[in-house]
Each structure stands twice: as structure tokens, then as C-alpha cells.
Amino acid sequence: MNRFKKIIPVYLILLVIVWSCSDDDDMALNNVESPAAATLIFPENNTVCNEGIVVSETETDVLFQWEEAANASSYILKITNLNDGTSRNISTLSTEFMIRILRGTPYSWSVQSLAATGNGTAESPVWNFYNAGLPVESHAPFPATAVNPQSGSNLEQGSVMLEWTTSDIDNDISSYTVILDTTNPPILEIGNTSNSSLETTVTSGSIYYWKIITTDEAGNTSSSQIFQFAVN
Numbered sequence: 001m002n003r004f005k006k007i008i009p010v011y012l013i014l015l016v017i018v019w020s021c022s023d024d025d026d027m028a029l030n031n032v033e034s035p036a037a038a039t040l041i042f043p044e045n046n047t048v049c050n051e052g053i054v055v056s057e058t059e060t061d062v063l064f065q066w067e068e069a070a071n072a073s074s075y076i077l078k079i080t081n082l083n084d085g086t087s088r089n090i091s092t093l094s095t096e097f098m099i100r101i102l103r104g105t106p107y108s109w110s111v112q113s114l115a116a117t118g119n120g121t122a123e124s125p126v127w128n129f130y131n132a133g134l135p136v137e138s139h140a141p142f143p144a145t146a147v148n149p150q151s152g153s154n155l156e157q158g159s160v161m162l163e164w165t166t167s168d169i170d171n172d173i174s175s176y177t178v179i180l181d182t183t184n185p186p187i188l189e190i191g192n193t194s195n196s197s198l199e200t201t202v203t204s205g206s207i208y209y210w211k212i213i214t215t216d217e218a219g220n221t222s223s224s225q226i227f228q229f230a231v232n
Contacts, residue, residue: 067095075091130142141167162210176198210228
């Protein structure tokens with residue numbers, strides 16, 4: 001019996017130590033700081049990217065770079081071809097990554113910071129750039145992005161102000177053609193304007209699809225993605 005009395009306190013001490021360590025681990029996990037958003041460096045926003053290794057008439061290898069983000073252990077680099085909407089997500093531990101992309105093509109890119117533990121993430125701003133192609137005198141505008149109404153939103157019938165935003169390397173956008181329809185893809189042209197907004201009327205019980213064709217002074221054009229909204 002005395003032998004058991006000596007052993008039991010030892011087990012109790014071990015249990016206390018294990019519980020204490022477990023509690024410390026939980027506290028450490030709960031106190032993990034979220035990662036900061038990465039600061040993008042290159043390719044620069046709204047510029048022509050002339051740097052890179054030319055591998056063919058259609059492709060170049062471009063080195064994407066960003067600053068190290070606080071409390072981040074890894075990153076996801078997202079690159080989107082703005083002509084066809086296709087995206088690539090690349091996981092990396094580094095703050096730079098070389099990737100092969102098409103020449104003469106507009107792209108957007110961003111970086112997601114990931115925490116060492118837990119599910120903490122942070123998103124950088126999204127930057128646009130035009131990957132240089134064969135020598136040209138002008139560049140097509142970047143595809144427009146919907147501002148209002150946001151794609152997937154619900155509106156009341158009546159008057160609605162369609163609004164969008166875009167940019168152009170050559171800063172020579174001349175007009176926008178607005179396509180709005182209840183069929184997808186939309187084909188009905190409802191207006192042509194030099195402004196980045198157009199007022200129209202919508203009816204109840206319909207789903208509308210719309211897009212913007214941007215034209216510059218050299219006649220270059222770009223077509224946005226198709227946006228949609230429903231009318232109650």
C-alpha cells in the first residue's frame with residue numbers, strides 16, 4: 001500500500017505538467033499574429049512591363065517581386081490574364097517568382113500572405129500591367145471593371161446608373177460601348193459614351209447581363225468580362 005501511495009503523487013505531478021504544457025500551447029496558438037499584406041514591387045501598376053527574358057515571339061519569363069510581409073511564412077501569387085480571364089495561383093516561400101507569360105497581353109496580379117500557423121491570411125492590392133510584345137505604337141486599354149451595380153447584386157426596377165472603371169497605358173481612351181441584355185452573352189448595344197457611366201431603365205423579374213467595350217484613339221479595343229444583376 002505504501003508503494004502505491006508513493007507512485008500516485010508522481011502521476012499527479014506528470015498530469016499537471018502535461019496540462020500546463022497543453023495550456024501554454026493553446027495560448028501560443030491563440031496569440032499568433034495575423035500576417036500583414038505584402039507590398040508589391042514588380043511589375044509596377046498600370047505600366048508596360050519591358051523587362052523579362054524573351055523566350056519566343058509570344059512568351060517572356062517575368063520575375064514577380066514583392067516585399068516580405070510581417071508574420072507571413074509563405075505566399076500565394078495570383079496572376080490573371082485580363083484578355084481571357086484565366087488565372088494561375090502559385091504557392092511559394094520566397095518573395096519573388098519567375099513565371100512565363102504571354103507577350104502583348106494585359107495582366108493583373110496580387111499576393112496573398114499566409115500565417116505560419118492557423119488560417120490567418122492577408123491580401124495585397126491588385127495591380128495591372130501590360131506585358132510588352134513586339135514593338136507597337138499603342139496599346140489596347142485594360143478591360144473595364146464594373147463599379148455599379150456589382151455583379152450578382154439585386155436591384156429594384158426603374159432607372160439604374162451603370163458605372164465602370166478602366167485605365168490605359170497610352171492614356172488615350174476615346175469611348176465606351178455599353179452592351180446590356182437579358183440573354184447571355186449580351187448582344188444589345190444600349191449606348192456609346194465618353195463617360196464611365198450610363199443611365200438606363202430595367203424591368204422587374206429579369207436578370208440582366210452587361211459588358212463594356214473600351215476603345216482608344218488608335219482604334220484598339222478591349223472587352224470586359226460579362227457582369228450580371230437581377231431586378232426584383
